[in-house]
Every structure is written in C-alpha cells, then in structure tokens.
Amino acid sequence: MSDAPILELADVVKRFGSRTILDGISLSVAPREIVCIVGPSGTGKSTLLRCVNGLEDIQGGEIRFEQTRVEARAKSIKAVRMRIGMIFQQFNLYPHLTALQNVMLAPVVVHGEDRKIVEERARALFEKVRLSPRINAYPAQLSGGEQQRVAIARALAANPHLLMFDEATSALDPETVGDVLAVMRDLAVEGRTMLVVTHEIRFAADVGTRMVFMDQGKIVEDANPREMLAHPKTERARQFFSSIRG
Numbered sequence: 128m129s130d131a132p133i134l135e136l137a138d139v140v141k142r143f144g145s146r147t148i149l150d151g152i153s154l155s156v157a158p159r160e161i162v163c164i165v166g167p168s169g170t171g172k173s174t175l176l177r178c179v180n181g182l183e184d185i186q187g188g189e190i191r192f193e194q195t196r197v198e199a200r201a202k203s204i205k206a207v208r209m210r211i212g213m214i215f216q217q218f219n220l221y222p223h224l225t226a227l228q229n230v231m232l233a234p235v236v237v238h239g240e241d242r243k244i245v246e247e248r249a250r251a252l253f254e255k256v257r258l259s260p261r262i263n264a265y266p267a268q269l270s271g272g273e274q275q276r277v278a279i280a281r282a283l284a285a286n287p288h289l290l291m292f293d294e295a296t297s298a299l300d301p302e303t304v305g306d307v308l309a310v311m312r313d314l315a316v317e318g319r320t321m322l323v324v325t326h327e328i329r330f331a332a333d334v335g336t337r338m339v340f341m342d343q344g345k346i347v348e349d350a351n352p353r354e355m356l357a358h359p360k361t362e363r364a365r366q367f368f369s370s371i372r373g
C-alpha cells in the first residue's frame with residue numbers, strides 16, 4: 128500500500144518492574160488495514176493496545192500515530208486519544224444513562240459540541256450498529272451484545288481514525304457474538320483502520336487483511352490471515368492455532 132502509515136511502532140519495549148512484557152515490537156499499520164492480533168494469554172496483546180493510546184508508558188523504542196509521537200505523559204496524548212476509538216471486553220457504559228445518552232456524553236460534555244448535531248450523528252450511528260429500536264434503553268435492559276454495540280457507537284461518535292478492539296466479544300453470550308462481529312465487519316468494509324485483538328479466528332480469516340501472532344512479548348509471525356492459518360511458519364503458531372481450534 129502506498130499510503131503513509133497511520134500507526135508505526137519501532138522496537139517498542141514495555142517493562143513492568145523487572146519483567147519485560149513487550150520485547151521489541153515493530154509494526155506499521157496503513158490506512159484501511161484490519162490487523163488482527165492473536166496469541167496466548169499473557170503475551171502482551173492488551174498491553175500493546177494500551178501503549179498505543181498512551182495508557183502505559185514505554186521503556187524503549189517509539190510509537191507514532193499520524194506522525195505524532197505517542198508519549199503517555201506528553202500534552203499531545205489527548206489529541207492522540209481523541210483519534211483512537213477503544214472497545215474493551217467490558218463495555219463500561221454509564222448505568223444511569225440511556226444508550227443514546229451514553230453515546231452523546233463525551234461529544235457534548237467533554238468536547239462542547241452542539242447537542243442537536245451530536246444527536247443527529249448518534250442516531251445515524253445507532254443505525255450503523257443496528258440498534259435504533261433500543262436507543263432509549265438503559266444498559267441493564269440490554270443484552271451484552273447490545274451493550275457492546277452501544278460501546279462501539281460511543282467510540283465512533285468521536286470520529287476516530289483508528290479503532291482498537293480488545294477481545295470485544297470474549298465476555299458475550301455465544302448467541303450475541305455474531306451481531307457484534309457483523310458490526311465489526313461492516314466497519315471493516317467501510318474502510319476503517321482497525322487493530323483487533325481477538326480469539327475469533329474465523330473472523331480474522333474472513334475480515335482481517337493481516338494477522339499478527341504474538342508470543343512472550345514478541346511478534347512471531349505477521350502475514351495474511353488465511354496464509355498464516357494454512358501454513359504457520361513456526362511451531363509456536365502451529366500449536367496455538369491447533370489448541371484454539373480444539
């Protein structure tokens with residue numbers, strides 16, 4: 128791809144105390160790429176995403192998002208975070224606000240945008256996540272899959288340039304997983320740039336433009352998802368894929 132990368136990691140090292148969690152991670156993500164990150168538990172996938180939006184500082188290397196150096200303690204980090212939408216396993220919705228109010232809160236209260244304009248945008252986002260009929264429901268009245276789709280709408284409301292998903296479907300009942308994956312697929316098709324930590328290998332194979340296999344703080348393989356699944360180059364990847372396929 129000829130586009131300049133939206134995100135670049137060069138030899139990133141992250142330590143917690145004396146433990147090295149990210150051990151020289153280099154990764155370049157171009158606009159519209161769907162990079163699926165897979166790998167065993169405790170390998171540093173969540174930590175990687177947290178470093179990208181400056182929730183964790185790093186001890187070595189460099190992270191650049193749209194040409195800005197990502198530094199957890201720098202003033203510029205606010206602007207970086209505004210452009211990165213993050214979707215977690217837990218939805219973290221405000222229980223006392225309706226779905227619509229949850230999506231409108233940050234644009235109106237934090238960024239001071241016009242309420243009418245934000246509401247129009249929010250309603251369009253609820254259509255996108257296929258949740259328009261539930262716009263006035265409170266989180267407790269929604270299924271896990273519906274709550275996660277509200278969380279996706281909330282992330283989209285800030286007009287992010289990069290979406291990061293950290294096991295967005297892992298906490299859901301099996302019957303609602305498909306609805307969330309369908310919305311993620313729509314976002315991929317409309318050309319969003321996405322970094323997706325997931326155990327949904329079929330989703331990665333169908334929707335991912337790239338798959339990154341991490342183990343023990345390192346990127347072990349980085350390839351086309353279908354190619355990696357069919358022909359893993361390392362024994363570690365081979366073992367991992369056979370274990371999650373059952």
Ligand SMILES: Nc1ncnc2c1ncn2[C@@H]1O[C@H](COP(=O)(O)OP(=O)(O)OP(=O)(O)O)[C@@H](O)[C@H]1O
Nearest residue numbers: 143144148166167168169170171172173174175294
């Ligand atoms: N704040 C922290 N302080 C100390 N150690 C931490 C902290 N956060 C994460 N770790 C450690 O870093 C390692 C990587 O954790 P991380 O959550 O990034 O793994 P993961 O690949 O996302 O795993 P999982 O698939 O289970 O979500 C783990 O050993 C974890 O215990």
Ligand SMILES: [Mg+2]
Nearest residue numbers: 172173174293
């Ligand atoms: Mg994790």
